Amino acid sequence: MSETAAPFLDPRDWDAHPPYIHPGYKSSILRGPTQPLVPLKERLKDRRVAVYGAQNLGQLDHDLTRNAAKNGEPLGERIIVTGRVLDEGGRPVRNTLVEIWQANAAGRYVHKADQHDAPLDQNFLGAGRCLTDENGRYRFLTVKPGAYPWGNHLNAWRPNHIHFSLFGDYFGSRLVTQMYFPGDPLLAFDPIFQGTPEAARERLISTFSMDVTEEGYALGYVFDIVLRGPQQTPTEA
């Protein structure tokens, strides 16, 4: 239901999230709000909002190695990216939409604004989406995105990353984030990653997993995502 009386969501944990303006990330300087957010007594954040659209999911939407293939497979290192979407109480967030987008293996986005002179891959779009299962689990098949240069500062390079977008069950549980890869030397120099409070940064880095890795086929990475959730288990009606 869209508007059932909701349990209280925990507040947004500002120790987990970057500030609106992080001067090292140049475009935040003119784009982040400067006034304090206006607090609300209303439990707007708690409102359950169902967002529809998942009925348009296609059979191959979770498989980025096939969902835009024209005449072969995309170039690059095949990887499996999987994990669970949980709320802060550790409960699985079921049947929730996970959308991802990323650069190709050469570090090029198909987006028209990307002028980096790395090659496009005619067999790779770089977009995927799926619903979580009963355990809150999602699973994508893709290729490892390349690093790419950007104009933030001299010799600036984004670490390898995959963008994630999730709604969760509540108005307040919306999350857009980026997943990084373990051991990436660029993380130390990336103002977007470094703009995140130090204690929380680790949560953005996926874990390499031999269990998820499939022999002769693809390396496995695990990225669990925690959304804002109710403070206690809601009583079942």
Next chain:
Amino acid sequence: MTRLKQTPSQTVGPYFAYGLAPEQYNFELKSLFSPTIAGPDAAGEHVTVLGNVYDGNGQPVSDALIEMIQRNADGRYVSTQQEVEDTGFRGFARVGTGTDSKFRFIVETVKPGVAGPNEAPHIDVIVLMRGMLVHAFTRIYFDDEAEANARDTVLAQVPAERRATLVAKREGSASRPVYRFEIHTQGPNETVFFDV
């Protein structure tokens, strides 16, 4: 039981279009969401909501992504996919500012109804863009609803001198009303964003 820690937000970046709004930007992938909250068959007064997102220099942002959620004309949120199909009212829109020549977001909808006397018609808005590390929540009210706005308990919590930043201005013709809602991330008219 130990509480798990929230996964940090990161910016949506400049290249979301082919993943989050592919049809609007002419990529070969079906969009899950569109810039239309209410299709032509939905009940209610059909209106267009549009505006720009401005940065601290007053420049229109060409790579913002806007999401909107609202009640239908009867004051209810949609609750099932069947209802969406039966009524043509989706209740949700997603639109990028990169396809309009003036970098506006343009959303087709119906004027929302309300759930009670202390609520004015409104649309909840989520703002995402490159340079914004955490998405921001704001709200659209309507300038021809002055009485209802005066009773609205959310608007009442906004400092009086900043309330006007949340009120869309009616333009256009009576047969095709347009509400203009400008989002200023900074500056003297900085839009009110909520700690949701």
